[in-house]
Amino acid sequence: MSGVRPNLRLVTEPAHVIATRTFYDAIAEDYAELFRTELDDAPLDRALLTGFAETVRREHADPSTVEAGCGPGVVTDQLRRLGLQVRGIDLSPAMVALARRTFPQVGFAVGEMGRLDAADATLAAVVAWYSLIHVPEGDRPAVLAEFRRVLRPGGYLLLGFQAGTDTLRLDEAFGQQVSLDFHRLDPDAVVAMTEGAGLELVARLVRAPERRSSAAAVPQAAVIARRPG
Numbered sequence: 001m002s003g004v005r006p007n008l009r010l011v012t013e014p015a016h017v018i019a020t021r022t023f024y025d026a027i028a029e030d031y032a033e034l035f036r037t038e039l040d041d042a043p044l045d046r047a048l049l050t051g052f053a054e055t056v057r058r059e060h061a062d063p064s065t066v067e068a069g070c071g072p073g074v075v076t077d078q079l080r081r082l083g084l085q086v087r088g089i090d091l092s093p094a095m096v097a098l099a100r101r102t103f104p105q106v107g108f109a110v111g112e113m114g115r116l117d118a119a120d121a122t123l124a125a126v127v128a129w130y131s132l133i134h135v136p137e138g139d140r141p142a143v144l145a146e147f148r149r150v151l152r153p154g155g156y157l158l159l160g161f162q163a164g165t166d167t168l169r170l171d172e173a174f175g176q177q178v179s180l181d182f183h184r185l186d187p188d189a190v191v192a193m194t195e196g197a198g199l200e201l202v203a204r205l206v207r208a209p210e211r212r213s214s215a216a217a218v219p220q221a222a223v224i225a226r227r228p229g
């Protein structure tokens with residue numbers, strides 16, 4: 001059969017998925033060290049996670065939760081301490097290995113947030129804490145649809161992100177030549193997108209830039225939405 005190469009494996013992963021994995025695999029150890037104590041110095045983030053976990057637990061006796069894009073697992077473990085039955089998934093095998101080593105009491109797996117390893121309507125909550133920021137605009141509705149698919153009726157979604165409309169392109173991080181886009185997201189557009197995915201708004205929060213770190217030097221936002229039912 002001319003022209004057919006049966007051993008050729010089709011690469012179907014989107015470019016942003018490959019770029020994100022490459023970036024975080026290269027910097028996992030340095031990133032984890034920098035953000036190891038990220039929550040200790042962020043009382044408003046801790047308050048938000050606490051309020052979110054309590055909201056979920058109040059309505060779901062089985063608070064099964066996935067943190068999508070868990071990185072080194074600091075937030076995943078915080079959600080566990082707050083009473084959620086949480087597991088973390090991340091594109092980067094290096095991040096997942098690191099998270100497992102640091103928090104052996106939590107389950108972590110390599111995975112992609114656009115294709116979650118969870119059956120329809122089985123989760124009480126999905127958290128995407130500063131991870132949707134790496135998904136290009138055109139791909140975000142499909143990711144939101146995936147979050148809605150896995151949430152039970154009455155299940156909650158929490159999105160954390162830097163607020164804005166621009167995209168920061170890093171071509172170097174921790175001395176490594178790796179490139180990645182960090183999209184700042186317009187909170188109103190995120191609300192519209194969650195509503196477009198069939199979720200209803202619970203909270204939209206924006207806070208002013210802070211001096212505590214360069215990562216916090218732009219406005220920070222969170223959106224909580226709920227699958228009706």
Ligand SMILES: C[S@@+](CC[C@H](N)C(=O)[O-])C[C@H]1O[C@@H](n2cnc3c(N)ncnc32)[C@H](O)[C@@H]1O
Nearest residue numbers: 024069070071090091092112113129130131134
């Ligand atoms: C800025 S870090 C945030 C990590 C963690 N949520 C935290 O706040 O410490 C973004 C993480 O999201 C992951 N990520 C980005 N896009 C993803 C995708 N499509 N599927 C799974 N993980 C993804 C990256 O690999 C990275 O570990």
